Amino acid sequence: MDADLQDHNKLPDLKLDAKQAQGFLSFFNKLPNDAKAVRFFDRRDYFTAHGENASFIANTYYHTTTVLKQIGNGPDALSSVSVSKNMFETIVRDLLLERTDHSLELYEGSGSNWRLTKRGTPGNINSFEDILFAKNDMQDSPAIVAIIPNFRETGCTVGLGYVDLSKRVLGITEFLDDNHFTNVESALVSLGCKECVLPTEITKSSECKPLYDVMSKCGVMVTERKKAEFKGRDLTQDLGRLIKGSNEPVRDLVSSFEHAPMALGALLSYAELLSDENNYGNYTIGWYNLNSYMRLDSAAMRALNVMESKTDANKNFSLFGLMNRTCTAGMGRRLLHMWLKQPLLDVNEINTRLDLVQAFVDDTAFRQDLRQHLKRIHDIERLMRCVEKRRASLLHIVKLYQSSIRIPYIKSAMERYDGQFISLIKERYMDLFDYLTNDDHLNKFIGLVEVSVDLDQLENGEYMISPGYDSQLSDLKNEQESVEQQIHDLHQKTANDLELGIDKLKMDKGTQFGHVFRITKKEEPKVRKKLNTHFIILETRKDGVKFTNTKLKKLGDQYQKVLEEYKSCQKELVARVVNTASTFSEVFDDLAKLLSELDVLLSFADLAASSPTSYTRPDITPSDTGDIILEGSRHPCVEAQDWVNFIPNDCKLVRGKSWFQIITGPNMGGKSTFIRQIGVNILMAQVGSFVPCDKATISIRDCIFARVGAGDCQLRGVSTFMQEMLETASILKGATDKSLIIIDELGRGTSTYDGFGLTWAICEHLVEVIKAPTLFATHFHELTALADENSGQPSGIANYHVSAHIDSSSRKLTMLYKVEAGACDQSFGIHVAEFANFPESVVSLAREKAAELEDFTPVSIVSNEAEQEAGRKRKKPSEPDDMAIGAPRARKFLKDFSELPLDKMDLKQALQEVKRLKKELRDDVGNCKWLQQFI
Numbered sequence: 057m058d059a060d061l062q063d064h065n066k067l068p069d070l071k072l073d074a075k076q077a078q079g080f081l082s083f084f085n086k087l088p089n090d091a092k093a094v095r096f097f098d099r100r101d102y103f104t105a106h107g108e109n110a111s112f113i114a115n116t117y118y119h120t121t122t123v124l125k126q127i128g129n130g131p132d133a134l135s136s137v138s139v140s141k142n143m144f145e146t147i148v149r150d151l152l153l154e155r156t157d158h159s160l161e162l163y164e165g166s167g168s169n170w171r172l173t174k175r176g177t178p179g180n181i182n183s184f185e186d187i188l189f190a191k192n193d194m195q196d197s198p199a200i201v202a203i204i205p206n207f208r209e210t211g212c213t214v215g216l217g218y219v220d221l222s223k224r225v226l227g228i229t230e231f232l233d234d235n236h237f238t239n240v241e242s243a244l245v246s247l248g249c250k251e252c253v254l255p256t257e258i259t260k261s262s263e264c265k266p267l268y269d270v271m272s273k274c275g276v277m278v279t280e281r282k283k284a285e286f287k288g289r290d291l292t293q294d295l296g297r298l299i300k301g302s303n304e305p306v307r308d309l310v311s312s313f314e315h316a317p318m319a320l321g322a323l324l325s326y327a328e329l330l331s332d333e334n335n336y337g338n339y340t341i342g343w344y345n346l347n348s349y350m351r352l353d354s355a356a357m358r359a360l361n362v363m364e365s366k367t368d369a370n371k372n373f374s375l376f377g378l379m380n381r382t383c384t385a386g387m388g389r390r391l392l393h394m395w396l397k398q399p400l401l402d403v404n405e406i407n408t409r410l411d412l413v414q415a416f417v418d419d420t421a422f423r424q425d426l427r428q429h430l431k432r433i434h435d436i437e438r439l440m441r442c443v444e445k446r447r448a449s450l451l452h453i454v455k456l457y458q459s460s461i462r463i464p465y466i467k468s469a470m471e472r473y474d475g476q477f478i479s480l481i482k483e484r485y486m487d488l489f490d491y492l493t494n495d496d497h498l499n500k501f502i503g504l505v506e507v508s509v510d511l512d513q514l515e516n517g518e519y520m521i522s523p524g525y526d527s528q529l530s531d532l533k534n535e536q537e538s539v540e541q542q543i544h545d546l547h548q549k550t551a552n553d554l555e556l557g558i559d560k561l562k563m564d565k566g567t568q569f570g571h572v573f574r575i576t577k578k579e580e581p582k583v584r585k586k587l588n589t590h591f592i593i594l595e596t597r598k599d600g601v602k603f604t605n606t607k608l609k610k611l612g613d614q615y616q617k618v619l620e621e622y623k624s625c626q627k628e629l630v631a632r633v634v635n636t637a638s639t640f641s642e643v644f645d646d647l648a649k650l651l652s653e654l655d656v657l658l659s660f661a662d663l664a665a666s667s668p669t670s671y672t673r674p675d676i677t678p679s680d681t682g683d684i685i686l687e688g689s690r691h692p693c694v695e696a697q698d699w700v701n702f703i704p705n706d707c708k709l710v711r712g713k714s715w716f717q718i719i720t721g722p723n724m725g726g727k728s729t730f731i732r733q734i735g736v737n738i739l740m741a742q743v744g745s746f747v748p749c750d751k752a753t754i755s756i757r758d759c760i761f762a763r764v765g766a767g768d769c770q771l772r773g774v775s776t777f778m779q780e781m782l783e784t785a786s787i788l789k790g791a792t793d794k795s796l797i798i799i800d801e802l803g804r805g806t807s808t809y810d811g812f813g814l815t816w817a818i819c820e821h822l823v824e825v826i827k828a829p830t831l832f833a834t835h836f837h838e839l840t841a842l843a844d845e846n847s848g849q850p851s852g853i854a855n856y857h858v859s860a861h862i863d864s865s866s867r868k869l870t871m872l873y874k875v876e877a878g879a880c881d882q883s884f885g886i887h888v889a890e891f892a893n894f895p896e897s898v899v900s901l902a903r904e905k906a907a908e909l910e911d912f913t914p915v916s917i918v919s920n921e922a923e924q925e926a927g928r929k930r931k932k933p934s935e936p937d938d939m940a941i942g943a944p945r946a947r948k949f950l951k952d953f954s955e956l957p958l959d960k961m962d963l964k965q966a967l968q969e970v971k972r973l974k975k976e977l978r979d980d981v982g983n984c985k986w987l988q989q990f991i
């Protein structure tokens with residue numbers, strides 16, 4: 057955004073005289089305090105902000121306080137900043153779409169008389185939509201949630217209501233939650249919530265602290281409202297006005313919850329839904345079932361790179377960026393956004409999507425044909441919202457028309473398809489298209505537009521009602537043409553009278569004088585006499601002499617009058633057309649749903665078919681049967697990076713055998729990539745997409761939990777190892793044997809021995825109690841001994857490692873990125889340092905030191921049997937002996953060493969650092985005999 061900002065940096069002048077300033081100050085000082093509100097004042101060609109808002113804008117967007125100016129004098133002076141229109145738009149976009157910590161208010165007026173005309177929050181962007189999406193498509197439709205937690209001995213019951221203002225959908229639900237609010241978190245993720253309304257009173261309760269943590273993890277703005285606003289008393293009645301159709305089911309739905317109606321009640325009043333009559337009868341409501349989609353927590357969304365982020369180097373960094381090949385304007389991409397947050401759990405539903413994708417993959421011509429047509433489909437959903445709010449112009453109507461006349465072409469393309477999914481295509485799309493386009497629906501709308509809109513004028517960029525549509529308009533048009541003809545005749549006659557060619561006597565039409573004659577100054581002397589006697593000279597300027605006579609004046613006034621009447625008649629008729637178009641809202645909503653679904657499925661097919669290594673259709677089994685077998689699987693986003701030659705890997709999560717996998721191996725060896733790619737593949741499959749594998753069988757997962765180590769914790773300001781462990785323990789509460797757990801480097805950076813013990817305990821619990829398939833990438837090599845705990849009995853735990861090759865003569869390390877069975881029993885810290893081109897002198901010193909820790913010197917990669925044998929010989933760390941206690945500390949020494957920024961140090965500094973590390977190791981040795989031998 058910075059480059060953008062520099063462009064906008066030219067500050068408009070803040071032009072207020074003393075009186076205006078005084079008037080403004082008296083208004084401004086009366087505004088209620090609202091720490092979150094950023095208030096802008098529209099001063100026609102620029103905007104201003106004041107007080108703390110001014111400082112915020114100066115610091116955040118101009119990065120300097122020199123832009124601040126003062127209004128008024130002495131103690132009443134108010135610091136102010138002025139921003140151009142462009143800069144204002146940039147700030148609006150940032151505040152409402154990127155940040156989630158402010159609301160935005162826009163005031164219009166002058167002197168001391170100002171009025172709030174627009175208010176927006178990250179969850180309610182409606183009033184700023186024109187600014188936000190003037191140049192680009194609307195990416196996502198944010199939801200506002202209201203929550204009321206009720207603490208009981210058995211846990212916390214959460215009442216939740218939500219509203220999607222752009223889709224006009226309300227939802228209600230109630231559920232039990234744990235003290236980490238795991239369920240709330242997945243609801244917020246799945247609903248794409250940007251703002252949450254909470255009762256003010258709960259801020260004080262310590263039990264609610266985790267709820268606030270969840271909000272910040274999910275990037276949700278918290279808006280507090282008095283508990284008194286959380287009331288469900290008149291809810292059914294209020295909903296009766298908003299919801300389409302009969303009130304009966306609404307009453308049944310609301311009465312089935314105890315707390316949720318209060319949350320929904322608070323939401324209706326916060327979003328002021330009842331104060332806009334356009335909302336009446338236009339909303340739908342449903343029970344939001346937490347268990348109808350795969351649940352994803354915010355860590356999983358990040359670990360799997362599901363959504364785009366500002367730091368992405370290219371669009372393929374995120375799953376959304378990679379998978380978004382949608383063609384329609386905005387609709388497909390918004391649906392994809394939603395689908396990625398709501399992977400399916402039902403085998404049949406998933407298979408239906410997969411069948412459709414397969415139909416499009418198998419028949420390239422069919423796919424391309426449909427995509428060509430979809431490229432011409434406008435954002436029907438948004439257009440229709442404008443129509444419903446009566447904010448639409450003929451441009452909106454014409455765009456709806458242009459989209460509607462495409463449908464028969466899409467239908468014909470489908471009629472040509474003769475593949476194996478012919479009946480599905482017919483049932484899912486063609487029958488519905490037939491119904492939607494019939495004479496009662498779209499054809500009727502098409503007919504309306506064809507008679508009402510002057511389609512011939514579109515080529516000239518004019519959007520007009522055709523004169524034939526209305527007799528009054530047609531009369532006015534005739535009258536206008538007749539006056540035009542009379543003006544033309546008079547023009548001709550006057551040219552003759554003045555003995556000037558028609559090309560010498562111009563006819564001008566301006567705002568100041570209306571119709572006037574004009575001649576050049578050169579011509580003027582020739583006709584001066586006549587001008588003075590028969591005409592009225594209006595103006596003599598460089599471009600000539602303008603003059604008129606009573607006849608022209610009369611005709612000009614007549615023309616102006618007819619034109620005004622014509623325009624106002626046009627306006628009335630446009631409003632009538634828009635009104636009629638709004639009665640088609642259900643048809644267009646259904647059409648939008650069909651087209652956006654088609655768009656996303658075609659986008660999946662396009663990705664599957666056009667990737668350099670093609671994707672495959674996964675076999676889906678219910679969550680309680682089958683295994684998860686991915687052969688030749690890849691990480692779609694890593695694979696799509698130009699500089700990566702991706703090595704595919706197999707992953708076989710087999711119940712009772714390898715349902716819990718411990719992945720070890722050198723840093724940079726591909727552990728994280730591997731475990732995340734399994735999560736990504738499963739998520740893609742449950743969204744209905746083909747997967748980047750040679751062959752895939754997936755037992756449906758109802759939830760993906762991810763903990764991605766220190767990096768993730770730092771983001772949230774959680775620094776200690778204990779907290780990381782506690783957080784992981786929350787997975788233990790939420791996960792079941794139907795979930796997937798991905799844990800990456802738990803306990804990274806710990807210097808306590810507890811870390812290892814806890815990690816071990818967590819793993820045992822996951823295996824024995826939770827029984828969830830788990831991929832556990834770790835640097836605690838001792839964990840691999842878990843697999844041998846009940847030797848002889850299959851424990852369900854399997855060791856895998858990412859392989860690397862060390863050349864025995866040159867000692868060079870090459871990452872092979874191949875995941876192989878068995879544990880990797882060595883640390884490659886020094887090799888990795890070498891791999892990263894550390895200075896040779898430093899690397900050799902490291903080797904010397906590492907050699908002193910004999911037991912840890914690499915022994916070259918061992919064969920699987922040998923390795924398993926080695927594992928068997930290990931002692932169980934749950935009976936800690938000297939080595940088990942000392943090993944993590946010794947590894948930390950090597951790890952700290954390999955992480956030193958040696959490339960930025962000279963040899964002296966490097967030696968000092970090594971000395972320091974060695975001293976720390978010595979200090980930590982304590983009674984550990986095993987460690988003492990190295991000192």
Ligand SMILES: Nc1ncnc2c1ncn2[C@@H]1O[C@H](COP(=O)(O)OP(=O)(O)OP(=O)(O)O)[C@@H](O)[C@H]1O
Binds near residue numbers: 703730
């Ligand atoms: N299968 C693969 N094929 C090709 N390149 C890969 C593969 N897996 C990983 N890589 C590359 O290796 C880099 C490091 O991988 P990754 O971060 O997964 O390693 P890691 O073992 O988790 O490292 P660390 O332990 O340091 O966190 C990736 O950024 C990617 O470029």
